[in-house]
Amino acid sequence: MAVLDMARHVPLYRALLELLRAISTSTALVPLLLPLSGDPSQEEEEEEHSEGQTSVGMLLAKMKTCVDTYTNRLRSKKDKAKGVVKPDSSDPEPEGLTLLVPDIQRTAEIVYAATTSLRQANQERKLAESSKKATTRPKPMSILRSLEEKYVAIMKKLQFDTFEMVTEDDDGKLVFKVNYHYMSQVKNASDANSAARARRLAQEAVTLSTSLPLSSSSSVFVRCDEERLDIMKVLITGPADTPYANGCFEFDVYFPQDYPNSPPLVNLETTGGHSVRFNPNLYNDGKVCLSILNTWHGRPEEKWNPQTSSFLQVLVSVQSLILVSEPYFNEPGYERSRGTPSGTQSSREYDGNIRQASVKWAMLEQMRNPSPCFKEAGGACQCHISFPCVCVLLSDGGNLGHHSQKHFS
Numbered sequence: 001m002a003v004l005d006m007a008r009h010v011p012l013y014r015a016l017l018e019l020l021r022a023i024s025t026s027t028a029l030v031p032l033l034l035p036l037s038g039d040p041s042q043e044e045e046e047e048e049h050s051e052g053q054t055s056v057g058m059l060l061a062k063m064k065t066c067v068d069t070y071t072n073r074l075r076s077k078k079d080k081a082k083g084v085v086k087p088d089s090s091d092p093e094p095e096g097l098t099l100l101v102p103d104i105q106r107t108a109e110i111v112y113a114a115t116t117s118l119r120q121a122n123q124e125r126k127l128a129e130s131s132k133k134a135t136t137r138p139k140p141m142s143i144l145r146s147l148e149e150k151y152v153a154i155m156k157k158l159q160f161d162t163f164e165m166v167t168e169d170d171d172g173k174l175v176f177k178v179n180y181h182y183m184s185q186v187k188n189a190s191d192a193n194s195a196a197r198a199r200r201l202a203q204e205a206v207t208l209s210t211s212l213p214l215s216s217s218s219s220v221f222v223r224c225d226e227e228r229l230d231i232m233k234v235l236i237t238g239p240a241d242t243p244y245a246n247g248c249f250e251f252d253v254y255f256p257q258d259y260p261n262s263p264p265l266v267n268l269e270t271t272g273g274h275s276v277r278f279n280p281n282l283y284n285d286g287k288v289c290l291s292i293l294n295t296w297h298g299r300p301e302e303k304w305n306p307q308t309s310s311f312l313q314v315l316v317s318v319q320s321l322i323l324v325s326e327p328y329f330n331e332p333g334y335e336r337s338r339g340t341p342s343g344t345q346s347s348r349e350y351d352g353n354i355r356q357a358s359v360k361w362a363m364l365e366q367m368r369n370p371s372p373c374f375k376e377a378g379g380a381c382q383c384h385i386s387f388p389c390v391c392v393l394l395s396d397g398g399n400l401g402h403h404s405q406k407h408f409s
Contacts, residue, residue, distance in 0.1 A: 003207065004207070006097065006100060013100055013103075017103050017107040020033070020111055021111075024111050030114045030117075032056065035058075057112070060107065061112065063104055064105055070203060070205075073205055073229065155219055159212045159219070160209040161222075163224075164177060164226045165226075166186070174187050180252055181269065181286065182254035189256075190257060194257070198229075200260050201255060207311075208311070213319060216240075217239055218237050218319060220235070221234065223374065233251070233252055233374070234251040235251075235371075236315070236318060237249075238323055241325055243327065244354065244358050246358075246363060247361075248270070249323070250366075250374070251268055252267045253267075255311075261306050263314070266318075269371075276361060278327075278354060279323070279327045279330060281296070281321075281322045281330055282322060290314070292304055292309060326338075327350065328343075
């Protein structure tokens, strides 16, 4: 849920919050704020996996996290800013959002209190009932689902974080502690900060902290500098059923001084020392060609729009439009050969080369020499790369699945 979206629909959100507060006061209606139960016969299994379910209460808690993070980051940005903050009369602080934030925080507390009370009552009832039920051995598919949920739970904690990428020396000059493609742009940028840019970056950071794509197939991890939200690094894991599957691809990101009027700058760092072109849209020098980045010609509606485009859209575009199952056909003009014998053969050969490069540079190299920003997520890379192997082992059936579950517990 994006703060940017909340700011544009304040009356709607305030009306919904008022409704939720009313529901919280009714004992008969409070269950509506919890995950909806399905088939009563599956009640026990659903309770076991309720952590992965969505409910109104959970969405509201997520909403509160968004606005809390936004206000904290905006306050921190103002406190730590060493340059002059330029007022921007064309983009004033949304007054409606100022009213909405305490409304969200108060409603979240009320809903949490009501749902916690109901959960405790339900837990006591189910504990009494569970003692009467015989323990059954889990089925392999149930184990697999449990492992996938455990994977998501572990990775979620590693998705968004800060890392000290740049500091200042005694003379006030910037010193980078990690390799960063846009080092020169950052050092040459003006010290003056736009209030609109700072606010937009805070909104973007909140959205990223709660809404990054996450699945056992493909996930996105983001690190921003501890004090500068305009400096980021991104790790995208290659989607399943593509030549990039299980690979970890690192990108450097910089938000220019006129952001969001101009799109963010994005450069691929996983290039095998500039020796591999992983996709027609990913050059071996790291250039990323996408319409939304204005680095590729496209229809007007596909290009960067300061009002409606976001960095999250950029990440999803890389994940879904570039890291695809048949990247050969991303090359302009090659789409016409799709479905032909020659096109199919060329695509297979291209995919084979990409798979080989992905194993060498996006898997093995990432595990041997992970970026310092993702070092604590180095385990995440290993977990992501090894997870499909575990799933294959589980296909052996009950006994192996049973031992695998014990191993991952």
